[in-house]
Amino acid sequence: MSNAKRVLILGLGNDLLTDDAVGLHVARVAGARLAGEPGVVVRETMEMGLALLDEIVGFDGLVIVDSIQTGQAPVGQIHEFDMAALACRRISTPHFLGVAETLALGNRLGLGMPGNVWIVAVEVADPFTLATQMTSAVEQAVDAAATRAIERAHGFMMHPSLAPALTT
Amino acid sequence: MNPATQEVWNEAQKRAVAAAHAERRRVTIDPITRLEGHGKIDILLDGAGDVEHAYLQIPELRGFEVFSLGRPAEDMPQITSRICGVCPTAHHMAATKALDDLYQVEPTPTARKIRELVYNAFVFEDHALHVYILGGPDFIVGPQAPAAERNIVGVIGKVGVEVAKQVIAMRRRVRELISYFGGKVIHPVLGLPGGVAKGLNPADLPKFKQLAKEALDFALFTNQVFHDLVLKNPDYVNLITSDTFTHRTCYMGLVDSANKMNFYDGQIRVVDAKGKEYAKFAAQRYREFVAEHVEPWSYMKFCYIKPLGWQGFTEGPKSSVYAVAPLARLNAADGMATPCAQRACDEFFSTLGGKPVHHTLANHWARVVEIIQAAETMVALLDDPGITGTDIRTIPSKKPTVGVGVVEAPRGTLFHHYETDERGLITKANLIVATQNNAARIAMSVEKAAKGLIKKRNVSEGLLNMVEMAFRAYDPCFGCATHSLPGHLPLRVNIYGEDRRLVRQLVQE
Numbered sequence: 001m002s003n004a005k006r007v008l009i010l011g012l013g014n015d016l017l018t019d020d021a022v023g024l025h026v027a028r029v030a031g032a033r034l035a036g037e038p039g040v041v042v043r044e045t046m047e048m049g050l051a052l053l054d055e056i057v058g059f060d061g062l063v064i065v066d067s068i069q070t071g072q073a074p075v076g077q078i079h080e081f082d083m084a085a086l087a088c089r090r091i092s093t094p095h096f097l098g099v100a101e102t103l104a105l106g107n108r109l110g111l112g113m114p115g116n117v118w119i120v121a122v123e124v125a126d127p128f129t130l131a132t133q134m135t136s137a138v139e140q141a142v143d144a145a146a147t148r149a150i151e152r153a154h155g156f157m158m159h160p161s162l163a164p165a166l167t168t
Numbered sequence: 169m170n171p172a173t174q175e176v177w178n179e180a181q182k183r184a185v186a187a188a189h190a191e192r193r194r195v196t197i198d199p200i201t202r203l204e205g206h207g208k209i210d211i212l213l214d215g216a217g218d219v220e221h222a223y224l225q226i227p228e229l230r231g232f233e234v235f236s237l238g239r240p241a242e243d244m245p246q247i248t249s250r251i252c253g254v255c256p257t258a259h260h261m262a263a264t265k266a267l268d269d270l271y272q273v274e275p276t277p278t279a280r281k282i283r284e285l286v287y288n289a290f291v292f293e294d295h296a297l298h299v300y301i302l303g304g305p306d307f308i309v310g311p312q313a314p315a316a317e318r319n320i321v322g323v324i325g326k327v328g329v330e331v332a333k334q335v336i337a338m339r340r341r342v343r344e345l346i347s348y349f350g351g352k353v354i355h356p357v358l359g360l361p362g363g364v365a366k367g368l369n370p371a372d373l374p375k376f377k378q379l380a381k382e383a384l385d386f387a388l389f390t391n392q393v394f395h396d397l398v399l400k401n402p403d404y405v406n407l408i409t410s411d412t413f414t415h416r417t418c419y420m421g422l423v424d425s426a427n428k429m430n431f432y433d434g435q436i437r438v439v440d441a442k443g444k445e446y447a448k449f450a451a452q453r454y455r456e457f458v459a460e461h462v463e464p465w466s467y468m469k470f471c472y473i474k475p476l477g478w479q480g481f482t483e484g485p486k487s488s489v490y491a492v493a494p495l496a497r498l499n500a501a502d503g504m505a506t507p508c509a510q511r512a513c514d515e516f517f518s519t520l521g522g523k524p525v526h527h528t529l530a531n532h533w534a535r536v537v538e539i540i541q542a543a544e545t546m547v548a549l550l551d552d553p554g555i556t557g558t559d560i561r562t563i564p565s566k567k568p569t570v571g572v573g574v575v576e577a578p579r580g581t582l583f584h585h586y587e588t589d590e591r592g593l594i595t596k597a598n599l600i601v602a603t604q605n606n607a608a609r610i611a612m613s614v615e616k617a618a619k620g621l622i623k624k625r626n627v628s629e630g631l632l633n634m635v636e637m638a639f640r641a642y643d644p645c646f647g648c649a650t651h652s653l654p655g656h657l658p659l660r661v662n663i664y665g666e667d668r669r670l671v672r673q674l675v676q677e
C-alpha cells in the first residue's frame with residue numbers, strides 16, 4: 001500500500017476467563033463495523049507478551065483493546081491512555097513482557113513497530129473465574145469501547161494530531 | 169476425598185480466601201498500580217524490627233472444576249491450553265496423555281515421536297525466552313545494575329542486537345514447527361487419545377532437520393553466553409550459592425527407564441534433601457505422594473510429599489517440601505538423556521558442589537542445560553525414520569473411567585486428572601500445576617530473602633529485586649493473573665510493625 005497509513009486494532013483477552021474476554025468482543029464488534037474498510041485491520045489474540053510482536057510488526061498505528069482492573073473505577077468504565085502510561089518497566093512478572101516492553105524490544109531490534117499506539121481498556125470485575133459469560137456492566141461497555149477504538153484508529157490514519165482527545 | 173473431608177477442606181479454603189480478601193481491603197493501595205490482581209508480599213516485623221514472617225500472595229485461577237463438569241473429555245486438551253497463554257502446549261500435552269489413560273490406549277510409535285518433537289520444541293522455545301528475556305535482567309544485565317537497565321533493553325545492550333534478533337527469529341521458527349503440527353500455539357489441535365491429528369510430510373522433513381540443527385547450535389551458544397556473562401563473574405556465582413537463596417528440600421521430576429531426565433514421559437521420581445531416591449511412581453499414583461496443605465493466611469495451596477506428612481515450611485532431613493522445575497529435574501534424575509546436555513550437567517554439579525544442588529538461583533543454569541537436551545532430542549527425533557510414519561493414531565475402543573496425565577512443563581511437573589461417566593463426560597477434573605508444586609518452597613524463598621535483607625527496621629533498597637529474584641528463578645506461572653493490563657504483575661511489599669500496622673510500602677511496577 002503506497003503511503004496510506006495502516007492501523008491495527010488488536011483485541012487481547014481470554015474468552016474462557018469471564019471479563020477477560022472483553023478485548024476480544026470489542027475487536028469483534030469493531031471488525032464488523034469496519035468490514036471492507038481499507039487501512040484498518042482488526043485482529044483478536046489470546047496470546048500475550050512476546051507473541052504480540054508477530055501481530056503488530058509492520059503497522060503504522062496500533063490500538064490495543066484489553067481488560068483492566070484498577071479497582072478505582074466503576075466496572076464497565078472505559079479507560080484510554082497512550083504508551084507513556086505504560087512506560088518500559090522492570091519485568092516484575094516472571095513470565096511475561098508487558099505491552100510496553102514488547103514494543104521497546106521491537107523498536108530496539110528495528111522490527112518496524114507502530115509509531116502511534118493507543119490503549120482502550122475496559123474496567124472489569126472478574127478476569128480470573130473460568131466462565132464464558134461476561135458480567136453485565138462489562139458487556140454493556142463493548143459497543144462504546146468499539147466506538148472509541150474505531151475513532152482512534154481513524155485518527156491515526158489521518159494524522160496523530162487529529163486523533164480524539166484523551167477521555168479517561 | 170470423602171464428603172466430610174471435602175467439607176472441612178472447602179471450609180478452610182473459604183476462610184483462607186475471606187482472610188486474604190479482608191487483608192487486601194485493609195492495605196493502602198497506590199493509585200497508579202491498584203490492581204486487584206497484583207502480587208503482594210506481606211512482611212511482619214517482630215519487636216526488634218527483624219522479619220518474623222513474610223508471605224507471598226498471588227491471585228489464582230478459579231472455577232476450573234465447575235467449568236469442566238459435563239464437558240466431553242476430548243475437549244480438555246483445547247480448554248486447558250486456552251486457560252493459560254504461557255503453557256498452552258504443556259497443558260495440551262498433559263491433557264492428551266490423560267485422555268490416553270482415560271481410554272486406556274497407547275499412541276502409535278510415530279504419534280509418540282511427533283508428540284515428543286513438538287513438546288521438546290516447546291520447551292526449547294520457552295526456556296530460551298526465559299534465559300534471555302525474563303531471567304536475563306537478573307544475570308545477563310546483573311542484579312546490581314540500575315533498575316532502569318534491568319529490562320529487555322538492558323539485556324540487548326549486553327548480548328548485542330544481533331543475538332537478540334537471533335533469539336526472536338529462532339523462537340519464531342520453532343513456533344512454526346509447533347504450528348505445523350498443531351495449528352495455533354494457543355489453540356493446539358494436535359493431541360488425540362491414542363495419537364495425533366497430523367503427521368509429518370517427508371517433503372517437509374529437511375527444513376525441520378535444518379531447524380533442529382540450528383536450534384542445537386543456538387543451545388550450545390546459549391551455554392557459552394551463560395558461561396561468559398554469569399559463571400565468569402565471581403559476584404554472580406557467590407550470589408547463586410549464597411545462603412539467602414538456598415533451601416535443603418526434596419525434589420521431583422520425570423525420569424525415563426534409565427532414570428534420565430525426560431520432559432514428556434516416564435515415572436515421577438522424588439529425591440530427598442540428601443539426593444537419595446525417596447519414591448518413584450507412575451502418574452496414576454500421584455495422590456498417594458502429593459498432598460496439599462492450606463494456611464489461613466493464603467489462598468494458595470501448598471503441596472508436600474504426602475507420606476512424609478506436612479512438616480511446616482522447613483528444610484533439611486525432615487522436610488516434606490519439594491521443588492519442581494529445572495533444578496529439581498536435574499536433582500531428581502541420574503543424568504541427562506543426551507550427550508551434550510550430560511556434559512553440561514556434569515559441569516553444573518561439579519561447579520556447584522555435587523548433587524543435590526539446593527541453590528534456587530541455579531535454576532537459571534539448569535534451564536540452560538535443559539535447552540541443550542531439548543534441542544538434541546529434536547535432532548534425534550527428526551533423524552529417526554519413524555517420524556514420517558503414517559500410522560499416527562490408535563483408535564480408542566474402551567470405556568472411559570479415570571485418566572491421569574503428567575508432563576514436565578518448563579516450570580515443573582504438571583498433572584491433569586479427569587474422571588468421566590461412560591459417555592466420556594467429565595465428572596471430576598483436577599490440575600496440579602508447577603507453581604502449586606513449588607508453592608511451599610517459593611514461600612520459604614521469599615521469607616528467607618526478606619529475613620536476610622531486613623534488619624532492625626532497615627529495609628535494603630535492593631529488597632524488591634532480591635525478593636523477586638527469589639521467586640523468579642522458579643519461573644512461576646501466574647498466567648491467568650497477568651492477562652489484564654498492564655500485562656505484567658506489579659509487585660507490592662507491605663511491611664507491618666509488631667503492632668501489625670503498616671509501616672512501609674514498596675511498589676515494584
